[in-house]
Amino acid sequence: MAGYNLEAIEAAPLKEDVDIVIPTIRSLDFLEQWRPFLKHYHLIIVQDGDPSINIRVPEGYDYELYNRNDINRILGPRANCISYKDGGCRCFGFMVSKKKYIYTIDDDCFVANDPSGKEINVIAQHIKNLETPSTPHYFNTLYDPFRDGTDFVRGYPFSLREGVTTAISHGLWLNIPDYDAPTQLVKPRERNIRYVDAVMTIPKGVLYPMCGMNLAFNRELIGPAMYFGLMGEGQPISRYDDMWAGWAAKVVCDHLGFGVKTGLPYVWHSKASNPFVNLKKEHKGLHWQEDMVPFFQNLRLSKESDTAAKCYMELSNMTKEKLTEVDPYFEKLADAMVAWIEAWEELNPPVDGKDVKAR
Ligand SMILES: O=c1ccn([C@@H]2O[C@H](COP(=O)(O)OP(=O)(O)O[C@H]3O[C@@H](CO)[C@H](O)[C@H]3O)[C@@H](O)[C@H]2O)c(=O)[nH]1
Numbered sequence: 001m002a003g004y005n006l007e008a009i010e011a012a013p014l015k016e017d018v019d020i021v022i023p024t025i026r027s028l029d030f031l032e033q034w035r036p037f038l039k040h041y042h043l044i045i046v047q048d049g050d051p052s053i054n055i056r057v058p059e060g061y062d063y064e065l066y067n068r069n070d071i072n073r074i075l076g077p078r079a080n081c082i083s084y085k086d087g088g089c090r091c092f093g094f095m096v097s098k099k100k101y102i103y104t105i106d107d108d109c110f111v112a113n114d115p116s117g118k119e120i121n122v123i124a125q126h127i128k129n130l131e132t133p134s135t136p137h138y139f140n141t142l143y144d145p146f147r148d149g150t151d152f153v154r155g156y157p158f159s160l161r162e163g164v165t166t167a168i169s170h171g172l173w174l175n176i177p178d179y180d181a182p183t184q185l186v187k188p189r190e191r192n193i194r195y196v197d198a199v200m201t202i203p204k205g206v207l208y209p210m211c212g213m214n215l216a217f218n219r220e221l222i223g224p225a226m227y228f229g230l231m232g233e234g235q236p237i238s239r240y241d242d243m244w245a246g247w248a249a250k251v252v253c254d255h256l257g258f259g260v261k262t263g264l265p266y267v268w269h270s271k272a273s274n275p276f277v278n279l280k281k282e283h284k285g286l287h288w289q290e291d292m293v294p295f296f297q298n299l300r301l302s303k304e305s306d307t308a309a310k311c312y313m314e315l316s317n318m319t320k321e322k323l324t325e326v327d328p329y330f331e332k333l334a335d336a337m338v339a340w341i342e343a344w345e346e347l348n349p350p351v352d353g354k355d356v357k358a359r
Pocket residue numbers: 022023024025026047048049084085086087088089105106107108178211212213232238239240241242271272273
């Protein structure tokens with residue numbers, strides 16, 4: 001099996017095909033440490049909060065920066081679908097990008113070291129995850145069979161070894177783990193010190209809690225489904241932006257025949273957000289997830305939905321139909337999902353009428 005070796009990868013793989021999307025309501029000083037790995041890439045900075053505040057971008061980076069005034073100007077009435085005062089605003093960056101791949105990272109994430117002490121090139125690993133197939137139909141017990149030094153194990157059907165195209169690469173975090181507020185409250189000093197040297201495909205039909213902190217995806221395959229929901233100020237829920245996107249994108253990937261991987265690369269997550277503030281923001285999500293997860297687990301998209309955008313419009317109808325009984329908020333979210341797709345298609349008209357179809 002053709003393997004790959006990260007060592008052989010140039011320092012900035014596919015730099016013309018990747019945009020780095022960063023939501024920030026704080027500071028971009030963290031980019032100083034990322035310079036060796038990110039300096040060749042174009043940044044899309046989505047500035048949340050008060051647009052009159054000037055955010056300094058460290059020298060030497062090629063970037064575009066959008067604040068709330070820009071979002072309102074560009075999207076007009078549809079700007080209401082982009083969260084305010086929630087990291088979910090980052091999805092505006094996904095929409096305005098023109099690149100094939102997106103890497104999104106939080107502004108409190110730094111370069112992590114692997115057990116040998118080597119600094120981790122997150123982009124190189126995410127690109128390799130996205131450029132090699134996923135194996136959602138049958139679990140390989142030696143994990144990612146496309147890495148150097150491993151392969152499909154005995155008993156793995158050859159008819160399944162081609163795998164499927166990978167759409168999402170979900171990285172992890174050392175130090176501050178992405179725990180919900182109740183867990184943070186009972187384990188305030190817990191730190192993730194366990195570096196697991198593995199990349200795994202999330203099996204078809206299985207959902208997962210997607211964290212937006214260290215995440216890459218193929219925008220052409222799954223971009224329209226990566227809407228980070230309607231959260232933050234004026235909404236009854238926050239900090240479920242990435243969760244909503246992760247559940248929706250996974251059911252769309254399963255339907256369209258794309259794969260989702262999780263594991264390497266790691267970042268070093270430095271800031272523990274305030275658990276009491278987080279509890280206030282996410283408490284409805286703690287209840288509603290008991291309904292949202294079964295909703296996504298049980299839904300079936302129609303065969304006419306053969307692109308991510310069509311799947312997402314169908315998901316919006318299902319959200320309105322099935323989740324509004326949980327709370328009227330979901331009717332507003334369903335409408336925001338439609339506005340998101342309309343805005344996406346206005347900014348990203350399908351190239352020569354084609355949109356990426358199911359595989
Ligand atoms: O109102 C806001 C709050 C935050 N941001 C930016 O979003 C990311 C994540 O913020 P933060 O590091 O404070 O959040 P965590 O609890 O550590 O991270 C988890 O919650 C998710 C946020 O929904 C996040 O993706 C998870 O990893 C930072 O870049 C903040 O600057 C914002 O733009 N607006």
